[in-house]
Amino acid sequence: MSKPIVATTSLAGCFGCHMSLLDIDERILDLIELVEFNKSPIDDIKTFTKYCDIGIIEGGCCNSENVHVLQEFRKNCKTLVVLGECAIMGGLPALRNNAAPISECLEEAYLNCVSVQANDEKIIPNDEELPMILDRVYPCHEIVKIDYFLPGCPPTADLIWNALVALVTGNEMELPYEVLKYD
Amino acid sequence: MSEKQSPKTFLPNEGDDSGCSCDCGKIEAILAKYNNDRGRLMDILIDVQDSQGCVGKEAVAKIAKVFNMSKVDVVQTLSFYHFFSQTPRGKYTVYLNDSAVAEMMGRDEITKAFEEEVGCKFGSVSEDGRIGLFDTACIGMNDQEPSAIINKRVFTKLTKEKVAKIVKGMKNDFEVEDLPCTDVQDNILMQGPILTKDTEIGEAVRKAVFMSPEEVIEEIKQSNLRGRGGAGFPTALKWRFCRNAPGEKHYVFCNADEGEPGTFKDRVILTERPNLLFAGMTIAGYAIGAEEGILYLRYEYKFMEKQLEEVLTNLRNKGLLGKDVAGKEGFNYDIRIQSGGGAYVCGEESALLESAEGKRGEPRDRPPFPVVKGYMQQPTSVNNVETFCSVAKIMHKSAKWYRSLGTLDSTGSKLVSVSGDCERPGIYEIEWGFTVQDVLNLVGARNVQAVQVGGPSGKCIAPNDFNRKLAYEDLSTGGSIIVIGKQRDLLKDIVMNFLDFFIEESCGSCVPCRAMTVQYKKKMEKIIAGKGVKKDIDQMLSWEKVMLMNRCGLGQSACNPVISTIKNFRELYDAKIQKTDYVSQFDLAAAVKESCKTAGRIPNLGGNHE
Numbered sequence: 001m002s003k004p005i006v007a008t009t010s011l012a013g014c015f016g017c018h019m020s021l022l023d024i025d026e027r028i029l030d031l032i033e034l035v036e037f038n039k040s041p042i043d044d045i046k047t048f049t050k051y052c053d054i055g056i057i058e059g060g061c062c063n064s065e066n067v068h069v070l071q072e073f074r075k076n077c078k079t080l081v082v083l084g085e086c087a088i089m090g091g092l093p094a095l096r097n098n099a100a101p102i103s104e105c106l107e108e109a110y111l112n113c114v115s116v117q118a119n120d121e122k123i124i125p126n127d128e129e130l131p132m133i134l135d136r137v138y139p140c141h142e143i144v145k146i147d148y149f150l151p152g153c154p155p156t157a158d159l160i161w162n163a164l165v166a167l168v169t170g171n172e173m174e175l176p177y178e179v180l181k182y183d
Numbered sequence: 184m185s186e187k188q189s190p191k192t193f194l195p196n197e198g199d200d201s202g203c204s205c206d207c208g209k210i211e212a213i214l215a216k217y218n219n220d221r222g223r224l225m226d227i228l229i230d231v232q233d234s235q236g237c238v239g240k241e242a243v244a245k246i247a248k249v250f251n252m253s254k255v256d257v258v259q260t261l262s263f264y265h266f267f268s269q270t271p272r273g274k275y276t277v278y279l280n281d282s283a284v285a286e287m288m289g290r291d292e293i294t295k296a297f298e299e300e301v302g303c304k305f306g307s308v309s310e311d312g313r314i315g316l317f318d319t320a321c322i323g324m325n326d327q328e329p330s331a332i333i334n335k336r337v338f339t340k341l342t343k344e345k346v347a348k349i350v351k352g353m354k355n356d357f358e359v360e361d362l363p364c365t366d367v368q369d370n371i372l373m374q375g376p377i378l379t380k381d382t383e384i385g386e387a388v389r390k391a392v393f394m395s396p397e398e399v400i401e402e403i404k405q406s407n408l409r410g411r412g413g414a415g416f417p418t419a420l421k422w423r424f425c426r427n428a429p430g431e432k433h434y435v436f437c438n439a440d441e442g443e444p445g446t447f448k449d450r451v452i453l454t455e456r457p458n459l460l461f462a463g464m465t466i467a468g469y470a471i472g473a474e475e476g477i478l479y480l481r482y483e484y485k486f487m488e489k490q491l492e493e494v495l496t497n498l499r500n501k502g503l504l505g506k507d508v509a510g511k512e513g514f515n516y517d518i519r520i521q522s523g524g525g526a527y528v529c530g531e532e533s534a535l536l537e538s539a540e541g542k543r544g545e546p547r548d549r550p551p552f553p554v555v556k557g558y559m560q561q562p563t564s565v566n567n568v569e570t571f572c573s574v575a576k577i578m579h580k581s582a583k584w585y586r587s588l589g590t591l592d593s594t595g596s597k598l599v600s601v602s603g604d605c606e607r608p609g610i611y612e613i614e615w616g617f618t619v620q621d622v623l624n625l626v627g628a629r630n631v632q633a634v635q636v637g638g639p640s641g642k643c644i645a646p647n648d649f650n651r652k653l654a655y656e657d658l659s660t661g662g663s664i665i666v667i668g669k670q671r672d673l674l675k676d677i678v679m680n681f682l683d684f685f686i687e688e689s690c691g692s693c694v695p696c697r698a699m700t701v702q703y704k705k706k707m708e709k710i711i712a713g714k715g716v717k718k719d720i721d722q723m724l725s726w727e728k729v730m731l732m733n734r735c736g737l738g739q740s741a742c743n744p745v746i747s748t749i750k751n752f753r754e755l756y757d758a759k760i761q762k763t764d765y766v767s768q769f770d771l772a773a774a775v776k777e778s779c780k781t782a783g784r785i786p787n788l789g790g791n792h793e
Binding site (some may be wrong): 091107124126133134142145 | 391771776777781782785786
């Protein structure tokens with residue numbers, strides 16, 4: 001039997017969840033025995049080359065590219081797992097959701113803020129190659145169907161490991177108290 | 184905490200100059216009227232609001248200084264109640280009822296008529312500061328909707344023409360008493376043992392006070408009388424707990440904070456049978472050993488306060504209140520009226536007591552129960568208006584007579600307030616044990632889709648349950664019955680309205696009540712928009728357990744409009760949901776519209792950005 005294929009991505013996140021994934025330390029050797037990686041920053045594969053079994057998403061959606069990538073993951077993965085606060089609820093980037101409308105956020109960032117120095121032409125970035133900014137930061141489950149949610153900021157390495165092992169082996173996940181304790 | 188110590192950053196309205204300029208002399212006079220008693224903060228705020236048009240920051244500062252409390256403590260109470268405001272609400276303030284039945288009876292048209300005539304939107308005050316337009320929850324006039332309160336007076340059965348006349352009057356500086364179209368009707372359409380005028384009040388009180396208090400409690404126990412607010416706690420047991428609880432003083436409270444949308448029976452009793460109520464309160468005072476009874480009157484019923492005061496004066500003159508009541512030496516007892524400020528949750532007894540003490544109307548943790556530590560931490564019995572009336576009748580006519588009415592577990596009669604899609608809305612006094620169908624026949628209701636029993640916090644039942652009995656052991660009700668015709672969209676017109684009501688009225692203390700009610704609304708919006716799936720329904724059902732974690736009955740029942748319609752009208756939900764397991768509500772074009780406009784670029788919705 002071929003090994004299960006895993007893809008990962010970081011959307012509007014800080015890569016902290018991916019760092020936490022690396023915190024599984026020497027178990028990463030077991031992991032590459034267990035699974036094969038496809039599209040992921042870990043192996044730098046940029047686009048899907050195979051249909052995957054598990055897609056792991058860090059971060060929510062703050063722009064049109066995030067939405068596109070997330071939709072691609074849904075198309076190319078059998079099971080989608082969202083990892084961490086930002087992917088589940090929007091997290092830190094979503095602070096802007098209640099602060100001000102996006103127009104004010106952009107004007108503040110590029111035109112009005114005291115630290116704006118060299119923007120004499122008063123340009124808010126508008127190159128068509130740039131992703132378009134969404135009106136608010138969306139949690140992943142509002143865009144596509146999500147199968148599993150792993151909480152934490154970041155989720156602990158043990159939580160990620162236990163979840164992956166459970167998904168790959170089909171056994172029930174181990175959830176001891178320490179793994180879900182965040183204070 | 185003294186004023187100087189209070190941190191500046193916490194001051195309300197700091198830097199906001201819109202507060203009204205206050206007349207300090209007047210505020211001092213108001214404070215003096217209540218003997219500078221901090222416990223009477225509610226009355227003080229009501230009087231300040233009345234005389235100044237709002238409770239502005241100067242008034243808050245003045246009150247805080249006199250009571251040696253921080254300004255935020257004053258604002259805590261002030262901001263909790265619907266009818267108090269920190270900014271001016273106009274010389275005339277219109278509060279238009281937004282209950283479900285008001286909507287059914289054409290509130291929309293009245294809203295538009297007011298906005299057109301006055302020239303401002305609801306939630307604001309006209310430019311000249313003359314007229315303010317605001318929404319308010321059920322004002323106890325469901326049988327004569329649409330209706331509104333203007334400066335404490337009630338205007339019923341509003342039409343476009345009536346609105347034009349009323350606004351014209353306000354524009355011409357009429358006194359509120361002289362505005363046209365205030366016609367509150369009692370609509371007593373069926374009298375039973377309680378409403379029938381066959382009891383001489385003095386006789387009932389005399390009979391009680393010449394028995395021992397224990398004998399009075401025993402007589403009530405024999406009658407099997409249970410609380411008429413809806414929960415049905417045995418009245419005699421409550422009194423016994425209260426009587427036996429040690430304390431410097433004991434208090435009787437009458438809960439006339441009739442806030443459950445659709446109920447208006449207490450309003451009718453207060454207007455038509457106030458003597459009976461006060462007799463019941465006096466008997467209760469004798470039974471538990473109290474010297475003071477307090478009628479907590481909801482703000483919406485302030486229009487009847489003057490008349491009630493006259494009744495009390497009359498009773499004092501007759502020797503039925505005051506010193507040696509009804510000729511019983513040593514039994515001194517009087518009743519005063521305490522007004523509320525507009526908050527549904529104050530119908531919950533511990534919240535009511537908090538409010539009466541001049542605080543936010545947040546329910547207390549129990550135990551201790553109010554019978555042990557109630558008003559001012561003293562043993563207090565809080566009973567419903569109708570319960571007290573039953574007490575007076577039982578004392579006059581005997582427990583045996585009372586037991587012969589109703590069913591074994593639910594003795595006596597019940598006043599039900601019927602409104603909605605029926606020919607004869609009004610007050611019906613029925614014996615317990617009547618079925619829902621019996622009531623529908625009485626009120627002339629045809630083509631009935633559903634009946635809401637017990638208001639939004641009660642149950643919404645379907646025709647196959649219309650043979651169920653109104654009784655504590657089957658369908659319990661505080662008295663609200665709303666008939667919903669087949670022409671209504673049950674989810675959109677009724678459930679959504681009820682959810683808005685709970686969101687508005689939550690005191691915010693418990694998280695599930697504050698937050699989950701909003702989540703329920705979002706789910707319902709999703710389902711009504713045709714974007715829901717079965718999982719949404721399952722989730723709403725599963726959240727009921729979380730809602731039971733709330734501290735009081737309001738929070739625990741805030742999901743009932745959804746839960747009971749899912750249980751009894753599942754087909755309405757099933758018809759609206761998609762048959763897949765996930766539907767995204769995300770709309771990329773809408774989501775990027777504003778940012779693209781701000782940056783001056785044309786949205787590229789083609790897809791590939793990689």
